Amino acid sequence: MDLPEEEYIYPGTRACAGCSMALIYRIALKALGPKTIITVPASCLTVLHGMQGFCTTKVSVLHTPFATTGASASGIVASLEDKGLDQDINVVAFAGDGGTVDIGIQSLSGAAERGTNFIYACYDNEAYMNTGVQRSGSTPPGAFSTTTPGGKVGYKKNMPKIMEAHGIPYVATAIASYPLDLYEKFSRAKDMYGPKYIHILAPCPPGWGYLPSNSIEIGRLAVQTGFWPLYEVIDGKFILSRDSKRCLDSSKRKPIEEYIKVQKRFKSVSTEQIENYKAYIKDLWEGIKSRIKEE
Amino acid sequence: MTNVKKDYQKILGSVQKPVKGEAGKTGSWSSKKPVIDLDKCIPVKSGKFSCFNCWLYCPDAVITRTIPPTIDLEYCKGCGICTEECPVKAISMEEVKIDE
Amino acid sequence: MNNAMEDATILTGNNAAAHALRQVKVGVVAAYPITPQSPVVEKIAEFINEGKLNARFVKVESEHSALAVCVAASATGSRVGTATSAHGLELMYEMLPWTSGNRLPIIINLATRSLGAPWSVWTDHSDFITIRDVGWIQFMCEDNQEIYDTNLQAFKIAEDHRVNLPVIVGYDGYILSHTMMPVVLEDQKDVDDFLPPLKHHINLSDISQVKGIDPVTTPHTRDRGSEGRVPGYFEYRYALQKALENSIEIIQEVHDDFANKFGRSYGNGLFKTAEFDDADIIIFAMGSVASQARVVLNKLRDKGLKVGLVSLKLFRPYPAKQLRELLKDKKTIVVFDRDIGYGYEGVLCYELKSALYGLKESPFIKGFIVGLGGRDVTNEQLIEGVNRALNQQKTEEISQNTEFLGLKLEELNDYDEATFFKEVK
Numbered sequence: 001m002d003l004p005e006e007e008y009i010y011p012g013t014r015a016c017a018g019c020s021m022a023l024i025y026r027i028a029l030k031a032l033g034p035k036t037i038i039t040v041p042a043s044c045l046t047v048l049h050g051m052q053g054f055c056t057t058k059v060s061v062l063h064t065p066f067a068t069t070g071a072s073a074s075g076i077v078a079s080l081e082d083k084g085l086d087q088d089i090n091v092v093a094f095a096g097d098g099g100t101v102d103i104g105i106q107s108l109s110g111a112a113e114r115g116t117n118f119i120y121a122c123y124d125n126e127a128y129m130n131t132g133v134q135r136s137g138s139t140p141p142g143a144f145s146t147t148t149p150g151g152k153v154g155y156k157k158n159m160p161k162i163m164e165a166h167g168i169p170y171v172a173t174a175i176a177s178y179p180l181d182l183y184e185k186f187s188r189a190k191d192m193y194g195p196k197y198i199h200i201l202a203p204c205p206p207g208w209g210y211l212p213s214n215s216i217e218i219g220r221l222a223v224q225t226g227f228w229p230l231y232e233v234i235d236g237k238f239i240l241s242r243d244s245k246r247c248l249d250s251s252k253r254k255p256i257e258e259y260i261k262v263q264k265r266f267k268s269v270s271t272e273q274i275e276n277y278k279a280y281i282k283d284l285w286e287g288i289k290s291r292i293k294e295e
Numbered sequence: 296m297t298n299v300k301k302d303y304q305k306i307l308g309s310v311q312k313p314v315k316g317e318a319g320k321t322g323s324w325s326s327k328k329p330v331i332d333l334d335k336c337i338p339v340k341s342g343k344f345s346c347f348n349c350w351l352y353c354p355d356a357v358i359t360r361t362i363p364p365t366i367d368l369e370y371c372k373g374c375g376i377c378t379e380e381c382p383v384k385a386i387s388m389e390e391v392k393i394d395e
Numbered sequence: 396m397n398n399a400m401e402d403a404t405i406l407t408g409n410n411a412a413a414h415a416l417r418q419v420k421v422g423v424v425a426a427y428p429i430t431p432q433s434p435v436v437e438k439i440a441e442f443i444n445e446g447k448l449n450a451r452f453v454k455v456e457s458e459h460s461a462l463a464v465c466v467a468a469s470a471t472g473s474r475v476g477t478a479t480s481a482h483g484l485e486l487m488y489e490m491l492p493w494t495s496g497n498r499l500p501i502i503i504n505l506a507t508r509s510l511g512a513p514w515s516v517w518t519d520h521s522d523f524i525t526i527r528d529v530g531w532i533q534f535m536c537e538d539n540q541e542i543y544d545t546n547l548q549a550f551k552i553a554e555d556h557r558v559n560l561p562v563i564v565g566y567d568g569y570i571l572s573h574t575m576m577p578v579v580l581e582d583q584k585d586v587d588d589f590l591p592p593l594k595h596h597i598n599l600s601d602i603s604q605v606k607g608i609d610p611v612t613t614p615h616t617r618d619r620g621s622e623g624r625v626p627g628y629f630e631y632r633y634a635l636q637k638a639l640e641n642s643i644e645i646i647q648e649v650h651d652d653f654a655n656k657f658g659r660s661y662g663n664g665l666f667k668t669a670e671f672d673d674a675d676i677i678i679f680a681m682g683s684v685a686s687q688a689r690v691v692l693n694k695l696r697d698k699g700l701k702v703g704l705v706s707l708k709l710f711r712p713y714p715a716k717q718l719r720e721l722l723k724d725k726k727t728i729v730v731f732d733r734d735i736g737y738g739y740e741g742v743l744c745y746e747l748k749s750a751l752y753g754l755k756e757s758p759f760i761k762g763f764i765v766g767l768g769g770r771d772v773t774n775e776q777l778i779e780g781v782n783r784a785l786n787q788q789k790t791e792e793i794s795q796n797t798e799f800l801g802l803k804l805e806e807l808n809d810y811d812e813a814t815f816f817k818e819v820k
Contacts, residue, residue, distance in 0.1 A: 007356045012316030015354065017324060018374035022354035037599055039467065046611060047511055050318070052618045053625030055311035055607030060599050062470055063609040064463060071460035075425065075467025076599070078451040082422035082473050085600055109461065110456030179351055213375030216352050236339035301641075306626050306634035307559055307596055308497040311607030314622055 003183055004030050008058045014287060015048045016139040018212025020219060021123045021202045022048060023176040025094065028121060029059065031186035037080075039064060039072040040114075041104060043096040044130045045123070052124020067103045069095045071112035073118045085245050086117065086147045090190055097124040097138035101157045112166040112195040119189045120197045122159065125204040133207045141276065142269040151268045163197040170196040172232040177219030178243045181230060188232075201228045221259040223247075229288060238291040248292075256281060302334025316370060321355070328391040329366055335385035339363045349377040349386060403577035411539040411578045412478060412504040413438035415546030418449045418586045423474030425453040425464035427483060430516045431568040431721060432506040435478040458483040462490035462501075469499040472598035474550070476501070479569060481522040487745045490525065491631055495530030495635060496560045497609055498596065499551030501561040502546065503531075506572040507682070509768045518568040518771020520682060520734040523710070526563070530635050534679040536566040539576040539669075547581075548649045551590050555649075558642045560635075565710075567683040569769070581657060589656055606622035611713050629722055639712040646709060665714040666721070667706040670696070671741045674703025676727040676781060677758075679747060681707040684765060684772055691777045696815040702781065707743065715750035721806060722747075723754055729784040730762040731777065731800075740797055759788040764799045776800040 008029035015022040021044055029036070038061045040046055042286040046063055050056045050184060064072040073093040095104055099120040108120060127145045128134040135145035137157040163171045170192050174182040182200065189196035203219050205212040222228040223244060230241035246252045256277045260266045313314040322328075329349075333339045339362055350360040357367040358377060366377075368391070378386040406414065413435045414423065417423070426436040442448035451468075456462045458479055469475045484505060494501055507523050509515040520535075527533065532552065536542045542564065549562040566572060597608060612631065618624040626634075629685065643665065650664025661667055667685075670675075670692050678688045685706035695702040705721065722728060732741025741747055744762025751757050761784035768774040780800055 003351070005360060009354050010313060010315040010317070011357045011358060011367060012318050012321045013355065014318040017372035018376055019354050023352065026354065026356055035602055037471070037602065048612055049607055050311060050314075051617065052309045052610055052627070053311055053623060054314045054317050054610040054619060055605075055610065056313065057607070058313055058605055060602060060605050061311075061607045062467060062599060063607070063611075064467070065493060067459060068463035068490070071425075071455060071463035072467040074453050074455070075423065075464035075469075076471045078423045078425070078453050078464065079468040079473035080472035080600055082451050082468075083600055083760075089600070089602060106456060107460045110460055113456070114454065122375045211375070213379045215354075215374070216376055216380055301637070303634040303641075304547035304557060306630055308499075309612045309626075309628075309631055310597075310611055311610050312623075313605050313607075313617065 002180065003027065006030065008034070009023065010056050013048045014213070015044070016049065016205060018205045018215045019044075020176045020204070020215045021045060021081050023179070024123050024182065024200050024202060027176065027179050027182050028186045029057070030286045031183050031192060032090050032092055034059060035088055035094055036139070037062070037076055039069060039076060039093050040094050041069045041099040042066040042130070043099055044125070045094055045096065047130065066099055068107055069093045069099055069104050070107035070120065070155045073120065074114065074116045075109045077116050077118055091118040093118060094118045094170065095120070095122055096130070097122060097126060098128045098136040101137040101159045109166065111161065112168050112197070116195050117193055119186070119198065122202060124204040125202040125207055126156070127207055127209045129204050139162070142266055142273040144268065146266040149205070151273070160197070160199045166195070168195040168197060169193070169235055170232065172198045173228065173230055174198055174200045174231065175219045175223060175228060176200070176202065177216045177223065181241055181243055185232065207265070210262055214262070218259070218262065221254060221262070223255045224284055225256045225259045226253040227256060227259060227277070229284065231288070236293055239287060240292060248289060250282070250285065253281070318368050321372050322369045323379050324332050326390055327373045327388040328368055328371060329373070329375065329386045331364060331366070332385045332387070333363050335383050336363055337383060346382065348380045348382060352376050352380045399717055403579045405575050406539055406578045407434065407573050407575055408539045408542050408571035409434040409506060409573065410438055411543040412546060412564070413442070414580055417442050418580070418583060418761050419474065419476070419547060419550045419590055420448070420475045420795065421450050423451045423453065423465070423468035423475050424477055425461045425468070426477045427455050427458045427461045427479070429458070429480050429483040431508060431572045432478045432480045432483070432504070434507070434572070435504060435599055458486040459490065462487040462494065463503050466490060466494055466497065466499060468616070469501050469595070470497065470597045472593070472595045472597055472600045474593045478504035478506065480506045481510055484522050484526060485510065491526055491531065492529040496631065498559040498635070498638070499561055499699065500559060500593070502553060503561070503563050503567040504546065505563050507565055508568040509782045514585070515768045516568070518570055518683065519767045519769065520565075520732070521767070523563070524566045524734045524736065527711055527742070530560070530639060531711060532560050532562040532639070532646070534562065534669045534708055536564065536571065537682060537686045537706060537806050539571060539578045540568050540659065541661060543578050543580070544653065544657070544661070545588060547590065548653050551649050552642065552646055554593055555645050556594070556637060556764045558598070558645050560642060562637060565682065567741045570683045578579055585656070589653065636731060643709070643712055661708055662706070663717075665709040665717055667708060669704040669706070671703040671705070674699055674701045675725065676702045676729065676785070677722060677725050678702060678729050678731065678777065678781065679707070679743060680705045680731040681710065681743065682733065684733050687772045687774070688777055691774045694774065695778060695781060700781065713720045713746060713750065714715070716748050718747065719754070722751060722758060725758045727788055728758045728760045728782060729781050730760065731765050731772070731780060732762055733772065735767070740795060761787055762797070764797050765801055770801050773801065
């Protein structure tokens with residue numbers, strides 16, 4: 001409720017009804033403000049920006065091929081630095097999970113390693129949604145996709161951890177279901193210097209198989225079951241976000257079945273896979289507890 | 296050397312300028328629209344700047360943060376998130392007659 | 396203006412390119428090392444380190460990212476240049492039509508190199524020709540002075556508001572890239588005078604004007620009444636093609652301006668000729684092949700053949716009209732390609748044939764493939780080619796089969812891959 005009034009996206013975009021990415025983008029732009037240049041690869045977000053001639057945002061956007069997001073942001077930053085304008089203008093890359101953890105990982109890694117002063121936001125709807133729900137490296141185990149119709153075998157690539165390993169000043173996870181937390185993270189990132197990475201889980205009604213009105217609730221369940229921990233790593237220091245603190249107590253975590261059973265993409269998940277999820281969440285939170293203790 | 300631009304010299308790369316309703320009147324996407332029961336709506340009842348979950352969670356920013364909140368039905372896609380997120384269930388989806 | 400050779404600096408082709416990028420004051424360079432271009436990148440880093448060039452050098456992690464950084468930096472409003480070779484250029488391929496489609500005035504210096512497989516670091520023109528269909532202006536140089544001069548002209552051409560197109564400046568790997576020649580470097584103030592500051596048509600850095608760049612563009616035009624009517628993909632690509640065709644005029648204009656100011660010219664800016672006017676037989680080639688051909692002209696004339704040379708400088712846009720006018724009354728044209736349009740002929744050969752199509756009495760055109768993978772192009776090969784062409788012309792034998800000069804098949808009678816791996820007893 002405390003967020004600024006000003007909107008940076010006009011109504012009437014091509015985003016699906018109930019698209020959580022549209023909400024993510026709306027909140028993020030409120031934090032970033034008008035002095036922002038956005039770069040977007042091939043993704044659902046490309047479509048939200050509109051077709052030729054007419055766009056939907058009050059900030060400039062550069063559209064680029066799929067693999068190039070980190071490089072494109074590096075180019076914008078370099079040009080602004082050349083012109084002495086880099087202190088005045090935020091450069092923010094917004095890519096999907098496919099464009100980040102798969103095809104875009106090289107250019108992101110390069111941009112991070114070079115210490116590029118930009119924010120990279122990955123909105124993660126856990127598959128190649130724009131092209132029709134094909135699996136990505138970020139698809140969770142057991143989830144249906146058109147290229148894994150029996151459910152994905154394998155794991156979900158832990159991209160925030162990979163970005164932490166680059167030693168960048170800021171890594172965070174977020175979700176639109178906790179918009180104030182999301183807003184704070186973009187605000188904090190905006191005021192830091194260097195590469196900043198924010199990974200935002202983005203429930204997708206057609207891709208995940210639920211009614212559009214449930215986008216916020218599904219995201220909330222992801223956090224409350226402990227599946228999606230909200231945290232920041234600032235200069236290597238781990239900080240668990242307020243809205244995830246409940247999950248430190250395993251008895252306060254909602255059962256993972258509550259999250260899984262309301263999404264049609266998990267319809268063929270076996271009991272064994274659910275046990276795997278439980279073990280995964282248990283290990284995840286043991287790890288978080290020891291990190292907090294170490295700090 | 297003439298200074299008049301040839302037809303192709305006026306066209307360079309594909310560019311966009313901002314407009315409202317780029318995808319058209321997206322209100323036409325759904326015949327069900329949210330209706331706010333002002334007797335239940337918290338900011339209306341209290342007269343204070345409060346709640347506004349509907350404004351906060353709307354992915355398309357078609358709800359105003361005013362007392363009372365208003366919904367732009369020309370662009371509301373009928374997703375129903377506002378009905379789910381209203382803490383007092385003041386909003387419900389109702390069939391709305393589409394203007395011809 | 397520097398005139399005499401006494402003012403020249405001895406430079407490799409790579410360093411000539413690097414000096415040009417320094418003197419045009421590029422704002423952003425994004426480049427990745429690859430043989431034989433790496434010294435360009437190293438030299439630029441050295442210039443920046445020594446304060447001689449005030450540019451941002453983004454040390455990217457691949458060539459695909461290199462051109463992606465260049466595109467973004469150019470769209471944001473900076474003057475941008477880079478360099479690459481062979482597989483680096485091929486890795487950039489996805490970004491090449493993106494650059495021309497967005498009408499960005501980016502310059503790539505291409506130290507030419509053969510494409511694998513097999514792995515080769517030596518020169519031929521295959522990398523240069525593989526990218527001919529994506530909408531870039533392409534020049535080929537014969538010596539290091541030309542590399543420097545063409546770079547200066549390239550920026551002026553690319554940034555001209557009637558052009559707005561990216562440019563490739565090609566030069567043979569090793570033969571020019573690593574060979575030292577005298578190069579006159581002009582005074583900075585003369586370069587500044589010749590090349591005014593960039594006025595970019597996109598310039599995202601000016602955030603007072605919100606722009607979306609390069610969205611999804613449908614087949615149709617789009618009409619939103621009072622908000623405006625915009626082109627479809629077809630119109631954008633029509634504009635690119637027409638701009639390319641029209642750029643020949645500006646290329647010649649800039650070439651002549653440069654000649655007036657700095658006293659050096661390269662034919663008419665599109666091609667150079669030697670011993671041309673009275674020649675019946677023309678050797679047609681570019682780059683290192685053309686410079687080798689210059690040496691055989693007198694040898695052939697001593698044998699009574701009136702041979703001249705056309706060295707192609709502008710490869711794209713293809714100066715078809717001008718070549719047709721130039722060559723229409725010649726009797727024989729012998730084309731030497733240091734490349735192949737695989738599955739058809741040498742690219743220079745069949746493109747020239749197509750430019751001369753429809754003449755009532757067209758010259759006899761014969762093409763040969765030479766020097767792939769860095770195999771030396773020798774006087775003997777060129778003389779052999781001319782003689783073979785003349786023989787085939789006598790018997791009116793028109794053939795589309797590629798003929799290679801300089802192969803060593805006769806030395807390889809014992810080679811058979813099927814038996815190669817068997818142990819020798």
